[in-house]
Each structure stands twice: as C-alpha cells, then as structure tokens.
Amino acid sequence: xxxxxxxxxxxGAVVSDDGQIIAEERQPTPAGDPGAxxxxxxxxxxxLGADRPIVATGVAAAGFIDSAQSVxxxxxxxxWRNEPFxxxxxxxxxxxxxxxxxxNAAGWAEFRFGxxxxxxxxxxxxxGTGVGGAIVTGDxxxxxxxxxxxxxxxLRVVPDGLLCGCGAQGCxxxxxxxxxxxxxxxxxxxxxxxxxxxAEARRRAGKxxxxxxxxxxxxxxxxxxxxxxxxxxxxGQACASLSAVLDPELFVFGGxxxxxxxLLLDPVRESYLAxxxxxxFHPEPRFVVAELGNDAGVVGAADLARIHAKAAPG
Ligand SMILES: [Zn+2]
Numbered sequence: 168x169x170x171x172x173x174x175x176x177x178x179g180a181v182v183s184d185d186g187q188i189i190a191e192e193r194q195p196t197p198a199g200d201p202g203a204x205x206x207x208x209x210x211x212x213x214x215l216g217a218d219r220p221i222v223a224t225g226v227a228a229a230g231f232i233d234s235a236q237s238v239x240x241x242x243x244x245x246x247w248r249n250e251p252f253x254x255x256x257x258x259x260x261x262x263x264x265x266x267x268x269x270x271n272a273a274g275w276a277e278f279r280f281g282x283x284x285x286x287x288x289x290x291x292x293x294x295g296t297g298v299g300g301a302i303v304t305g306d307x308x309x310x311x312x313x314x315x316x317x318x319x320x321x322l323r324v325v326p327d328g329l330l331c332g333c334g335a336q337g338c339x340x341x342x343x344x345x346x347x348x349x350x351x352x353x354x355x356x357x358x359x360x361x362x363x364x365x366a367e368a369r370r371r372a373g374k375x376x377x378x379x380x381x382x383x384x385x386x387x388x389x390x391x392x393x394x395x396x397x398x399x400x401x402x403g404q405a406c407a408s409l410s411a412v413l414d415p416e417l418f419v420f421g422g423x424x425x426x427x428x429x430l431l432l433d434p435v436r437e438s439y440l441a442x443x444x445x446x447x448f449h450p451e452p453r454f455v456v457a458e459l460g461n462d463a464g465v466v467g468a469a470d471l472a473r474i475h476a477k478a479a480p481g
Contacts, residue, residue, distance in 0.1 A: 168212050168224040169469030171269060174198055174244030179211040180462070181219055182469035186280030188462060190215050199246050209259045223263040225472025226252065227272035227464040229299075234314035236265040236475070263476040269464050271317060273421060273457075274301020275308050276467030281458035282419045290415040291457070292319055292402065294422035297332075298340045302413060308471070320344065324405050342401030345377060345424055351394040352380050361389040377423060384427060395427060396434040403438025410452065411444050421457030428456055 171178040173196060180191035192211060197203035212224055230242030237253040257264040267275075274291040278301075283289040287306050293299035300319025302309040309316045320340035321333050328337025341347055352375050356365035364383060369375050383391035406418050424431060432454045439454070440446060459466060 168216060168221050168472070169272075169465030169467070170208055170211065170224060170226045171272070171464035171468060172196060172204065172208070172226060172228040172245065173269070174229070177204070177207055177211065178461075178465050179208070179215055180465040180469065181215050181221070182466050184473070186276065186466050186470065188466065189219070191465070196245070198244060201245075201247055201250055201252075204245065205252070205255055205259065208256060212260055221262065223265070223472040223476035224256065224260060225272070225468035225470070225475075226256065226264065226266045227269040227468040228252075228266060229269045231315045232266050232268050234310050234312065236267060236314075236471075239266065240315075263472065263479075265468075265472045265475045267468060267471055268299075268315075268317070270299030271301045271308055271310070272465075272467035272471060273299070273459075273463035274303065274317075274419070274467065275471055276459050276463040277301075277419050277421065277457050278303045278308075279470055280466060281463065282455045283417055286416045288413070288415045289417050289419055290319070290406075290409055290413055291419040291421060292343070292405075293457075294344060294402075294420060294424040296345050298344045299422075302415075304413060304415075319405065319409070322405050322408065324401055324408075339401065339405045343398055343405060345422070347401070348380060348394055348398050348424060349375055349377070351397045352391060355390045355394055361393060363390070364388045365390040365394075381426065384430060392430070395424075395430055398424070399431050399434025400438040402431075403435040403440075404442045406435065406439045406454075407442035407444070410439075410449070415452055417453040417455060419455055419457050421463065425456040432456070 169180050169182050177194050181189040231240040239247045239250045253264050253266050270293050277283050289303045291301040298320030300317040302317045321338045323337045324339050325337035329341040331338035355362040368379050
C-alpha cells in the first residue's frame with residue numbers, strides 16, 4: 168500500500184510487485200489536525216486493503232523524515248513537528264509501516280519503474296511550486312546520515328542571491344521552481360519588448376499563473392520561452408555541480424514544469440555543459456522527463472515499504 172500525504176490531498180493505492188496500481192482513492196487532507204490525518208489514512212488502508220493481501224504500508228510526505236523512516240521532524244504544509252507517525256500508524260494497522268520524503272518516493276518510483284529503470288545512478292529534480300530532489304547511487308536511495316539528503320532545492324546557485332523560504336540566500340528553488348518561472352515571466356512582462364504578450368495576458372487575468380505561461384509556451388511566445396530558458400539555465404548550472412559530486416548517468420525532471428519536455432531540457436543541457444568542471448573530458452549524462460506523473464509518490468512509497476518489510480520481516 169502506498170499513501171501520499173500532500174498539503175491538500177491524501178492519495179492511497181494498492182501497488183503490485185511490478186509497480187502497477189491495482190486500486191486507488193483520494194481524500195482531502197485535514198492539514199491542521201495530525202490525529203485526523205491518522206484516521207483518514209487508517210480508514211483508507213482498511214478500505215483499499217479489505218480483500219487484498221497487503222504486505223506493508225509506505226507513506227510519502229513533504230518534509231524532513233529521520234533516517235529510520237519513522238519520525239517526521241518537520242512538514243511545511245501539515246501541522247507535524249517531531250511526529251512519530253510510523254509507530255502511530257503501525258499500531259493502528261498492525262503491519263509494517265515506513266515513511267519517506269515525497270520527492271524521495273517519487274524518485275524511487277522513476278528509478279524502479281519509470282524514466283530511470285535502466286540506470287544505476289540517477290538524480291531527480293521535481294519542479295513544482297518549489298524544487299524537490301531524489302538521489303539514487305549504486306541502486307540505493309541516498310538518505311544521508313540524518314535522513315535529509317537530496318534536498319536539492321536548497322543547493323546554492325547564486326552567491327548572495329534571492330532569499331529562500333529556508334532562510335538561506337540564492338537557493339536553486341529561487342531560480343529553478345514553478346514559482347521562480349512566474350517571477351521571471353513577470354520581470355519579462357515588466358520590461359516590455361518580447362514581454363508584450365505576457366503583459367497583456369497578465370492584464371486580462373489579473374496575474375500570471377502556470378496555465379497562462381504553459382499556454383503561451385505552446386504558442387511559441389518569445390517572452391514565455393525566454394522565461395523557461397532562464398529557468399533551464401538555473402537548473403543546468405545546479406546539475407553541473409551535482410555531477411561533480413554524484414556523477415549520475417541521468418537527470419530526471421518531474422513536476423508540472425517538466426511537461427515542457429525538450430523546451431526545458433535543451434537549455435538545461437546547454438547550461439550544464441557550460442558549467443561542467445573539466446568539460447569535454449566527461450561523458451554526457453542523459454536529461455529526461457519523468458514518466459509516472461502524479462502516481463510516482465504512491466508507487467514509490469509502496470515499493471520502499473515492500474523492500475523494507477522483506478529486509479526486516481516482522
Ligand atoms: Zn533554500
């Protein structure tokens with residue numbers, strides 16, 4: 168069973184050994200009430216698992232999770248602070264439970280069943296409102312010494328750059344996220360010139376959003392394309408630094424912005440090559456978009472739980 172707890176929705180799915188979803192459902196998240204979240208998850212697992220042999224339950228949630236996959240130190244969208252969610256859920260369900268960061272779960276799903284299924288070393292960047300990350304190295308998910316490895320959105324790409332929600336300055340999240348794309352599009356609209364269509368769309372709608380910008384990108388609007396290129400350049404620069412540390416075979420891009428496909432990947436690759444240390448002497452990794460979409464969280468969480476249950480039965 169895979170459960171993906173988001174800020175607005177909780178998704179649950181029964182997932183087969185080969186990553187196929189057999190049954191699923193969604194419920195709104197009672198975000199302010201940890202007890203109510205537990206109740207929603209317990210009922211969901213019981214309903215979905217009623218006539219099926221469930222081996223274990225894996226939970227994916229946005230936030231910092233400890234390396235024992237047990238305690239949520241901090242979740243930005245949910246009222247969880249040092250929440251021992253694994254033990255609470257395990258006691259209610261009477262089965263093995265694991266918790267993972269949502270970006271890690273999505274990355275693991277792409278590694279096992281999606282865009283990186285043929286690779287041993289991959290780095291995934293999930294570009295939503297913020298930027299999430301997942302690292303698989305030597306066929307293993309990198310969790311780090313304290314469980315919080317792979318927070319790639321907070322890699323610094325601009326010294327003394329824009330202030331980030333995490334308290335630091337110049338994080339990738341400020342230059343490579345969906346929110347950054349909106350800011351760049353606003354700046355281009357303000358400057359006039361190629362920004363005329365963006366400015367006109369903003370005037371009509373009140374403000375720019377992801378739907379307006381993807382519509383303009385689909386039409387080949389030069390202002391919107393320029394914003395996407397800037398975003399790609401920020402991401403490519405981060406990928407070059409990541410290559411120096413992790414040397415992945417491929418970079419996978421997930422999240423809403425990745426729908427742009429090559430329009431995003433081309434500037435990423437260009438900037439990657441421009442910033443790569445010892446360039447010309449390093450094989451080029453592949454840059455691809457994710458394949459599993461919104462299902463990646465539940466599929467990855469379920470697979471990680473199954474692996475954990477197999478390694479430590481009972
Ligand atoms: Zn940050």
